[in-house]
Amino acid sequence: MYRTLDDLVKKASEGKMGKVVLAGSEDREGLLALKHASEKGIGDPLLVGDSNVTSRLLEEISFDAEIIDARNEQTVAEEAVKAVSSSSHACLMKGRIKTSVLLKAVLNKEWGLRTGRLLSHVACLDVPGLDRLIFVSDGGMVVRPDLSQKVEILKNGVDLLQSLGYERPFVALIAAVETVNPDMPETTEAAMIAKMHARGQIRGCTVDGPLGLDNALSTVAAKTKGIESPVAGHADLLVVPEIHSGNFLGKSAVYLAEGVIAGLVMGAAAPIVIVSRADSERSKLASIAIAAVSASH
Amino acid sequence: MYRTLDDLVKKASEGKMGKVVLAGSEDREGLLALKHASEKGIGDPLLVGDSNVTSRLLEEISFDAEIIDARNEQTVAEEAVKAVSSSSHACLMKGRIKTSVLLKAVLNKEWGLRTGRLLSHVACLDVPGLDRLIFVSDGGMVVRPDLSQKVEILKNGVDLLQSLGYERPFVALIAAVETVNPDMPETTEAAMIAKMHARGQIRGCTVDGPLGLDNALSTVAAKTKGIESPVAGHADLLVVPEIHSGNFLGKSAVYLAEGVIAGLVMGAAAPIVIVSRADSERSKLASIAIAAVSASH
Numbered sequence: 001m002y003r004t005l006d007d008l009v010k011k012a013s014e015g016k017m018g019k020v021v022l023a024g025s026e027d028r029e030g031l032l033a034l035k036h037a038s039e040k041g042i043g044d045p046l047l048v049g050d051s052n053v054t055s056r057l058l059e060e061i062s063f064d065a066e067i068i069d070a071r072n073e074q075t076v077a078e079e080a081v082k083a084v085s086s087s088s089h090a091c092l093m094k095g096r097i098k099t100s101v102l103l104k105a106v107l108n109k110e111w112g113l114r115t116g117r118l119l120s121h122v123a124c125l126d127v128p129g130l131d132r133l134i135f136v137s138d139g140g141m142v143v144r145p146d147l148s149q150k151v152e153i154l155k156n157g158v159d160l161l162q163s164l165g166y167e168r169p170f171v172a173l174i175a176a177v178e179t180v181n182p183d184m185p186e187t188t189e190a191a192m193i194a195k196m197h198a199r200g201q202i203r204g205c206t207v208d209g210p211l212g213l214d215n216a217l218s219t220v221a222a223k224t225k226g227i228e229s230p231v232a233g234h235a236d237l238l239v240v241p242e243i244h245s246g247n248f249l250g251k252s253a254v255y256l257a258e259g260v261i262a263g264l265v266m267g268a269a270a271p272i273v274i275v276s277r278a279d280s281e282r283s284k285l286a287s288i289a290i291a292a293v294s295a296s297h
Numbered sequence: 298m299y300r301t302l303d304d305l306v307k308k309a310s311e312g313k314m315g316k317v318v319l320a321g322s323e324d325r326e327g328l329l330a331l332k333h334a335s336e337k338g339i340g341d342p343l344l345v346g347d348s349n350v351t352s353r354l355l356e357e358i359s360f361d362a363e364i365i366d367a368r369n370e371q372t373v374a375e376e377a378v379k380a381v382s383s384s385s386h387a388c389l390m391k392g393r394i395k396t397s398v399l400l401k402a403v404l405n406k407e408w409g410l411r412t413g414r415l416l417s418h419v420a421c422l423d424v425p426g427l428d429r430l431i432f433v434s435d436g437g438m439v440v441r442p443d444l445s446q447k448v449e450i451l452k453n454g455v456d457l458l459q460s461l462g463y464e465r466p467f468v469a470l471i472a473a474v475e476t477v478n479p480d481m482p483e484t485t486e487a488a489m490i491a492k493m494h495a496r497g498q499i500r501g502c503t504v505d506g507p508l509g510l511d512n513a514l515s516t517v518a519a520k521t522k523g524i525e526s527p528v529a530g531h532a533d534l535l536v537v538p539e540i541h542s543g544n545f546l547g548k549s550a551v552y553l554a555e556g557v558i559a560g561l562v563m564g565a566a567a568p569i570v571i572v573s574r575a576d577s578e579r580s581k582l583a584s585i586a587i588a589a590v591s592a593s594h
Contacts, residue, residue: 125553127553127554129553129554129555130553139473140473143480143481174545175541175544176436176437176540176541176543176544176545183440184440184540186541212544212548213544213545213548213549213552214548214551214552214575217552217553218552221552221575224574224575225574225575240541240545241541242541243473243481244472244473244483244537244538244539244542245541245542245545246473247472247473247509247510248471248473248510248537248542248545248546248549249545249546249549251509251510251511252510252545252546252549252550252553252554253549253553254511255510255511255514255515255518256422256424256426256427256514256549256550256553256554256556257424257426257549257553257554257555258425258426258554259553277521277522278511278518278521278522
């Protein structure tokens with residue numbers, strides 16, 4: 001569907017301008033990312049944080065945006081979350097605030113963005129050698145998912161891809177081997193989830209697993225190993241067994257393959273952008289773009 | 298030390314010509330790999346298997362080598378292992394034989410290649426964007442290592458690197474995060490192993506962990522995150538938490554980064570080459586070269 005993150009940035013710049021609410025706006029890097037997004041026509045920034053500090057930073061980087069003044073982390077989180085839930089097509093972005101404080105507000109039962117779904121991280125890998133974007137989940141949030149949580153992770157990923165315009169994404173549950181090995185729960189759980197899909201318990205996508213990374217991505221590799229699967233060679237979304245394997249895979253896109261990785265948190269009523277200082281400018285812009293396209297759906 | 302696998306192939310072609318013993322020589326692809334190695338001046342092939350079938354295959358591919366006739370898998374494994382142990386600087390290579398049968402012979406107490414050490418897989422990644430080879434263990438053999446097994450995996454990897462000429466390899470125990478998180482045994486065990494190294498329980502290398510893939514490989518990433526570590530940015534060997542994460546990392550070198558991966562099994566009295574049908578010619582040649590250099594040490 002999308003070949004590169006630039007395609008997604010382009011799509012975002014053509015879409016509806018939902019609010020991007022920055023929680024903890026005393027954050028020079030976050031503001032710069034929002035400025036870059038604005039310059040591309042992506043998102044309508046709304047800043048929540050200390051208005052004095054924020055104004056000074058805005059002046060420094062020659063940018064302007066509406067500020068909601070809030071002085072402590074809890075208030076910042078609450079105001080930001082409320083601003084997102086009261087606005088259509090909005091998304092939330094983490095600024096200078098603890099992730100735990102922000103997510104607690106997201107999950108607030110009265111005024112939060114709670115949906116009853118698990119929150120999970122979806123990474124998006126743009127690698128020069130590949131003909132399409134590859135999504136990976138969960139390498140950033142759920143440490144050691146059980147079977148039900150893996151299904152939730154899969155559904156959140158499919159929701160994201162559908163909101164980006166993928167009609168029926170291909171999902172591979174990947175493991176070190178593509179055979180079902182009773183001594184590797186990573187493979188047995190993949191088999192169970194593939195069967196859940198076959199029985200209609202998971203809809204809107206095509207699922208198979210266990211598959212290896214090689215045969216999930218490459219039809220040649222699948223052919224060499226004699227693997228018959230509608231997903232083999234076509235995977236859009238890779239569901240990984242746990243956080244470390246997904247994290248390495250995502251980082252390998254940057255540190256081995258000279259690509260770019262973007263990402264966001266799904267499962268709440270609005271997408272949540274959590275960028276890190278170590279992310280490149282391109283990565284931050286792409287994360288905001290993905291959230292904006294997804295929120296405008 | 299080595300920039301690419303080609304450097305290792307070159308080094309192998311200049312070294313001593315130890316025997317490369319192919320167990321199960323009715324294996325056209327294995328014979329072709331040995332032929333290519335021979336053409337580069339790497340290894341003195343010794344074939345163990347059905348001599349009729351093997352001779353026919355040799356004729357087909359225009360290659361010649363000594364054959365030890367053996368007709369069933371157990372005998373093939375035994376003869377091959379004995380040929381390796383009775384010869385200096387030899388290594389073993391898996392041909393058309395079940396891995397389990399071959400490894401059982403390797404571990405035989407009377408005539409095997411047993412050392413008391415754990416057998417573990419070490420992958421070697423050659424990625425265009427990196428300035429050096431990166432070794433990863435264990436993404437191919439030990440499924441879910443405990444603390445002691447991780448130490449053995451680390452030691453086997455260091456043994457390999459030292460045999461290739463690395464005086465004091467840099468070892469990173471990698472995880473999704475570089476902080477010690479009590480809820481992630483991957484990080485606590487990395488911390489324990491790093492301290493074992495600090496106390497002199499692990500020698501001949503420089504060890505640190507937990508480190509992220511980013512800060513293990515990139516000094517810039519380490520600096521951004523404020524990580525002070527002698528290993529950060531310089532890792533030669535990445536010790537991964539378990540098989541899936543290591544497997545994805547290895548495969549990402551090929552399927553994301555357009556690189557080459559080679560590998561072998563360490564921990565026995567001689568290196569063991571286990572190539573798979575899906576490996577490229579370059580990969581097979583490099584695996585034989587690594588084993589040959591290591592065995593000639």
